[in-house]
Amino acid sequence: MNKVFAIAKKELTAYFKSPIAYIVLILTISVFNVFFYMIIDQNREASLRDVFKVMEFMFVFLIPLLTMKIFSEEKLTGTIEFLMTSPITNTAIVLGKYLGSLIFFTLIIIMTVTYYFIIEYFGQPDRASILTGFLGIWLEGSFFLAIGILTSSWTRNQIIAAISSYAILFLLYFSISFTNSLSGPMEAVIRYAGTWSHLGNFTVGLITIADVVYYLSGIIFCLILTRFGIENRLWR
Amino acid sequence: MILAQNVTKYFGRFQALKDVSFEIKKGEIVGFLGRNGAGKTTLMRILTSYLPASSGKVVIGGDDVEKNSLAIRKKIGYLPETPPLYSNMTVSDYLKFAAEIKDVPARGRRNRINEVLEECNIGEVRDKTIGVLSRGYKQRVGIAQAIINKPELLILDEPTSGLDPIQNLQIRKLIKSLEYERTVILSTHILSEIEQIAHRVLIIRSGQIIVDKSLDMLLKDYSDDQCAESTLEEVFVKLHSETSEENNE
Numbered sequence: 232m233n234k235v236f237a238i239a240k241k242e243l244t245a246y247f248k249s250p251i252a253y254i255v256l257i258l259t260i261s262v263f264n265v266f267f268y269m270i271i272d273q274n275r276e277a278s279l280r281d282v283f284k285v286m287e288f289m290f291v292f293l294i295p296l297l298t299m300k301i302f303s304e305e306k307l308t309g310t311i312e313f314l315m316t317s318p319i320t321n322t323a324i325v326l327g328k329y330l331g332s333l334i335f336f337t338l339i340i341i342m343t344v345t346y347y348f349i350i351e352y353f354g355q356p357d358r359a360s361i362l363t364g365f366l367g368i369w370l371e372g373s374f375f376l377a378i379g380i381l382t383s384s385w386t387r388n389q390i391i392a393a394i395s396s397y398a399i400l401f402l403l404y405f406s407i408s409f410t411n412s413l414s415g416p417m418e419a420v421i422r423y424a425g426t427w428s429h430l431g432n433f434t435v436g437l438i439t440i441a442d443v444v445y446y447l448s449g450i451i452f453c454l455i456l457t458r459f460g461i462e463n464r465l466w467r
Numbered sequence: 468m469i470l471a472q473n474v475t476k477y478f479g480r481f482q483a484l485k486d487v488s489f490e491i492k493k494g495e496i497v498g499f500l501g502r503n504g505a506g507k508t509t510l511m512r513i514l515t516s517y518l519p520a521s522s523g524k525v526v527i528g529g530d531d532v533e534k535n536s537l538a539i540r541k542k543i544g545y546l547p548e549t550p551p552l553y554s555n556m557t558v559s560d561y562l563k564f565a566a567e568i569k570d571v572p573a574r575g576r577r578n579r580i581n582e583v584l585e586e587c588n589i590g591e592v593r594d595k596t597i598g599v600l601s602r603g604y605k606q607r608v609g610i611a612q613a614i615i616n617k618p619e620l621l622i623l624d625e626p627t628s629g630l631d632p633i634q635n636l637q638i639r640k641l642i643k644s645l646e647y648e649r650t651v652i653l654s655t656h657i658l659s660e661i662e663q664i665a666h667r668v669l670i671i672r673s674g675q676i677i678v679d680k681s682l683d684m685l686l687k688d689y690s691d692d693q694c695a696e697s698t699l700e701e702v703f704v705k706l707h708s709e710t711s712e713e714n715n716e
Contacts, residue, residue, distance in 0.1 A: 233567065234567065234568050237564060237567040237568055238568070241553070241556075241564055244556070244560075245553070245555060248555040248556075249555065308549075308551070308552075308553075308554070309547060309549045309551050310551040310552065310553060311551075312512075312517055312545075312547045312551050313545075313547070313551030313565075313612070314568075315517050316515045316516065316517050316540055316543065316545045317540055317565075317568045317569055318537055318540040318541040318568070318569060318570055319540075319568050320537065
């Protein structure tokens with residue numbers, strides 16, 4: 232477990248030593264602030280429901296920027312050879328890298344908690360739905376991170392890793408659009424596979440097992456694929 | 468210490484290693500020699516468990532490389548051809564990270580880092596970011612990470628590449644100081660270096676071992692009739708020119 236933390240610490244340090252981390256942080260918070268102001272000004276209600284929707288949309292674009300280098304850079308510079316010949320399991324490597332990116336992402340979420348205090352100051356928000364909303368957006372971001380790490384393990388090229396992430400995230404995010412032309416079980420499958428309805432439940436204060444299972448199974452599935460992906464790369 | 472039996476490696480249809488077999492005893496310093504693309508790096512990667520062999524078997528200290536790769540990784544220190552360094556880390560942070568994931572006990576970690584900094588003569592750059600270091604320093608940081616956990620087996624792929632003559636001498640001394648204590652495998656293109664430190668040489672050509680002899684024996688075998696002893700370089704060139712002639716015929 233100590234080795235997982237050692238890798239996570241290295242990842243986290245790498246984020247803060249790279250300009251990308253600061254660009255993503257500043258960009259994310261600035262854009263969120265603008266949208267928060269616009270939504271509150273327009274809706275005139277003490278709710279963060281629409282703010283969460285905007286955050287979700289932004290994370291589709293921002294998270295691949297955070298994850299694209301996680302494995303691809305190690306492959307490009309050859310440091311993967313150092314990790315893979317050290318006495319550390321491939322599972323620990325994947326978990327450490329995921330944990331590092333998750334901590335960084337959690338920092339972004341923590342910075343948006345100020346929105347709650349602002350609306351609490353000016354109105355009487357439904358605290359439970361805000362809390363579940365934050366949990367939902369955190370789970371969704373965690374799922375996106377796992378997808379980003381998976382695509383980063385496929386290639387040594389960061390751009391290809393990011394584009395692959397975008398392709399998967401766009402499919403998941405916009406899948407709701409396909410349901411208009413579908414019906415029956417196919418529609419139900421596509422609706423469940425997409426992220427839209429799951430976060431929607433969280434933002435109105437609903438925590439359902441189906442939604443939690445969706446995010447957790449998605450994260451575990453991606454991390455297992457990553458773990459076997461780096462193994463397969465070796466055992467070719 | 469190491470037993471390799473009929474190791475073969477294919478990359479697609481290309482056969483990089485053909486039925487390679489050898490044995491290395493504990494405490495030996497063995498040089499892998501061969502031209503670029505001969506299969507030295509592939510063989511080293513198989514020994515470290517980084518790459519699997521297509522067929523054959525490698526056992527290191529009683530553990531099968533394929534079946535028990537984690538146990539193997541605990542025993543080895545490995546310097547790949549390109550030093551595996553994180554350019555945004557400082558030298559001491561990198562070595563601390565290497566020590567953490569290579570099971571160096573937390574209590575003696577700081578001392579061990581200081582020891583390798585001194586042994587590899589990189590103490591003066593310990594707080595510098597690796598990305599700004601010269602190639603010679605980077606190479607020595609790479610060696611430092613390989614020896615940090617006092618491995619039983621040290622595998623060095625061109626350890627003196629990019630070093631100046633003084634640094635070269637220091638690294639040779641460092642490797643020589645491990646003699647009889649640890650097993651060392653190294654590959655290099657500088658044949659005089661092998662002559663000075665190795666006990667034995669394995670010459671690899673087109674994925675096959677064509678010579679596996681003690682250095683003394685090899686030089687003796689290829690000495691001319693006037694009893695003037697050949698240098699390793701002369702032997703190496705002779706062996707490869709013999710092959711070219713055979714191929715031409």
